[in-house]
Amino acid sequence: MTVLDRRSNRLGVWGWLGGGRWGMERYAYILHRITGLAILLYLLLHIVVTSFRVEGIYLWTGNGFLHSPVFEMGEYLVFAAFAYHACNGLRLVLVELGVAVGKPTEPVFPYKTSLNVQRPLLIGMMFLALILVAMGAYAELIG
Amino acid sequence: MQRTDESMRTVTFHVSRYQPEGKRGAYVEAYDVPVHEGMTVLEGLHYIKDNLDSTLVWRYSCRMGVCGSCGMLVNGRPRLACTTQILHVAGGHLAVGPLPNFEIIRDLVPDLTSMFEKHVSIQPHILRKNEEEVNSTEGEFYQSPEQLEQYLQFAYCIKCGCCMAACPTMATDARYLGPMPLTAAQRYNADTRDDGRQERNLQTGSPAGVFRCHYGGECSRVCPKGVDPAKALQLLKRRLVLDALHLFRKKEPCRKLEGSGSGEVLPNIAAAPAHTVQCSGQS
Numbered sequence: 001m002t003v004l005d006r007r008s009n010r011l012g013v014w015g016w017l018g019g020g021r022w023g024m025e026r027y028a029y030i031l032h033r034i035t036g037l038a039i040l041l042y043l044l045l046h047i048v049v050t051s052f053r054v055e056g057i058y059l060w061t062g063n064g065f066l067h068s069p070v071f072e073m074g075e076y077l078v079f080a081a082f083a084y085h086a087c088n089g090l091r092l093v094l095v096e097l098g099v100a101v102g103k104p105t106e107p108v109f110p111y112k113t114s115l116n117v118q119r120p121l122l123i124g125m126m127f128l129a130l131i132l133v134a135m136g137a138y139a140e141l142i143g
Numbered sequence: 144m145q146r147t148d149e150s151m152r153t154v155t156f157h158v159s160r161y162q163p164e165g166k167r168g169a170y171v172e173a174y175d176v177p178v179h180e181g182m183t184v185l186e187g188l189h190y191i192k193d194n195l196d197s198t199l200v201w202r203y204s205c206r207m208g209v210c211g212s213c214g215m216l217v218n219g220r221p222r223l224a225c226t227t228q229i230l231h232v233a234g235g236h237l238a239v240g241p242l243p244n245f246e247i248i249r250d251l252v253p254d255l256t257s258m259f260e261k262h263v264s265i266q267p268h269i270l271r272k273n274e275e276e277v278n279s280t281e282g283e284f285y286q287s288p289e290q291l292e293q294y295l296q297f298a299y300c301i302k303c304g305c306c307m308a309a310c311p312t313m314a315t316d317a318r319y320l321g322p323m324p325l326t327a328a329q330r331y332n333a334d335t336r337d338d339g340r341q342e343r344n345l346q347t348g349s350p351a352g353v354f355r356c357h358y359g360g361e362c363s364r365v366c367p368k369g370v371d372p373a374k375a376l377q378l379l380k381r382r383l384v385l386d387a388l389h390l391f392r393k394k395e396p397c398r399k400l401e402g403s404g405s406g407e408v409l410p411n412i413a414a415a416p417a418h419t420v421q422c423s424g425q426s
Binding site for chain 1: 161163164168169241242243244245246247248249253254292293294295296297299311313314315317333357358359360361363364366368369370371373374375377378380381384
């Protein structure tokens with residue numbers, strides 16, 4: 001018997017990002033992944049930069065790289081990523097404990113899902129993240 | 144039925160094709176289809192097969208959103224071809240492809256075997272310590288309407304695979320059980336007749352289990368039956384956490400009532416009709 005080839009149709013990483021017409025939660029999911037990976041990358045860079053301390057204190061002094069505008073902008077982006085990741089993470093913890101998804105109900109068209117139930121929590125958390133990011137920007141510019 | 148009235152419009156179907164015996168790989172072929180109000184994607188595919196290209200292959204059966212056979216990617220979204228009206232989703236062009244995250248057998252036909260194997264692995268049936276109790280036709284398990292509501296929504300699943308195709312975790316992790324099997328697990332875990340939650344926890348709480356879900360919510364958005372797999376998965380996680388912390392109140396599965404039961408019949412409710420089929424062992 002001839003076995004015919006199957007074609008793989010798995011989307012790969014494009015499946016995370018390739019939402020053209022998805023909903024708010026999907027975009028929150030994508031941003032959560034990106035900020036998570038960014039924070040992980042920062043952790044690795046942080047270890048590398050800290051290890052330069054054995055070479056002397058020149059990086060930390062007034063005109064050193066750690067006080068350059070590029071690095072300070074990078075620091076701010078890390079803070080913004082952290083603020084988003086933390087707020088969205090809190091929402092996910094609550095949702096995954098079944099707090100804001102509602103009870104099972106008989107589906108009646110047009111269907112309302114748990115996404116509708118937890119939407120206020122999502123909006124609230126995004127608003128909180130926005131306040132934190134704005135406060136960070138204020139501290140970066142004025143402080 | 145062919146129509147010739149002025150309400151007809153032409154929509155170009157861009158259909159993803161794949162023939163395993165050919166060396167061309169996957170490609171897209173365009174077909175101009177005359178479309179009328181109310182015409183479904185499934186009817187459009189039938190028009191192509193009958194009039195334009197008889198080699199086009201897809202899977203379908205009931206034509207009314209019950210069997211779950213005709214799940215496909217319509218304009219970038221997993222949908223049932225039989226319940227999707229062309230003019231609701233398309234202007235002049237309509238992209239039709241097979242469901243992502245499955246292997247493709249031919250044209251629009253995905254191989255759903257991996258999904259069904261995962262479904263079987265979570266034991267989607269009533270589990271009780273006393274198996275005879277389940278298999279015996281005598282008596283019935285007591286379940287209130289409120290208890291029924293705890294799982295009824297999840298029992299409407301037609302296994303079309305749309306949720307599996309929309310799930311971003313499925314896109315990169317072939318081992319992940321996926322929304323459909325995990326929803327089935329919650330459906331039986333929440334059933335008061337069932338006593339197999341601890342057994343299923345080994346599978347649903349495994350590294351390929353429910354904690355791979357990060358609530359992108361697409362499964363619920365694309366589900367054609369309103370099953371809301373995202374809700375089922377979060378309730379499943381909650382129960383796994385409570386079980387791990389030993390905080391879930393131990394409940395015995397509901398009892399089986401022999402005979403007619405001891406409850407009183409409410410007024411204005413007609414008596415049950417007589418049995419039409421004689422069960423074995425019934426006198």
